[in-house]
Amino acid sequence: MNVSRSAKRTTLALAVATLATGFALTTGSAAFAGPNDNNCDPGEICGFKNANRSGGLVDFSGNDSWWHGDIFRPTGGDADDEASSTWNRTGRRVGYYKDINCNGPLIFEEPGGFHLNLALNGFNDEISSNCFLP
Numbered sequence: 095m096n097v098s099r100s101a102k103r104t105t106l107a108l109a110v111a112t113l114a115t116g117f118a119l120t121t122g123s124a125a126f127a128g129p130n131d132n133n134c135d136p137g138e139i140c141g142f143k144n145a146n147r148s149g150g151l152v153d154f155s156g157n158d159s160w161w162h163g164d165i166f167r168p169t170g171g172d173a174d175d176e177a178s179s180t181w182n183r184t185g186r187r188v189g190y191y192k193d194i195n196c197n198g199p200l201i202f203e204e205p206g207g208f209h210l211n212l213a214l215n216g217f218n219d220e221i222s223s224n225c226f227l228p
């Protein structure tokens with residue numbers, strides 16, 4: 095009797111697990127839009143490995159004091175001193191800085207602004223942090 099009850103419980107648990115897996119698969123990326131999800135979504139600050147917002151990206155929802163350890167996705171590679179274009183999809187002005195902790199020379203973007211080729215600004219492969227500006 096105990097064996098039978100245990101078997102039923104296992105079957106139920108499997109059924110629930112299957113449903114949960116199916117749910118996760120069908121909801122897709124839109125339901126999980128957020129930082130570090132491969133997409134430069136509205137509300138995010140993004141740095142791209144290559145010019146013209148290509149070659150993989152890092153996406154932040156706010157200030158980031160050091161881009162080291164943030165990996166361009168899906169291409170790979172550390173973002174610190176490696177970004178070649180940027181896009182500010184937040185509603186606030188953003189500064190990108192050559193040094194960590196938002197220090198050193200900066201360039202800024204208005205809400206919705208972008209830089210397609212940071213080399214034109216002397217900032218290719220230089221950005222190490224970003225902060226909102228007043």
Ligand SMILES: [Ca+2]
Nearest residue numbers: 128133135153
């Ligand atoms: Ca995102």
Ligand SMILES: [Ca+2]
Nearest residue numbers: 158160161164
């Ligand atoms: Ca970081």
Ligand SMILES: [Ca+2]
Nearest residue numbers: 192220221222
């Ligand atoms: Ca730097």
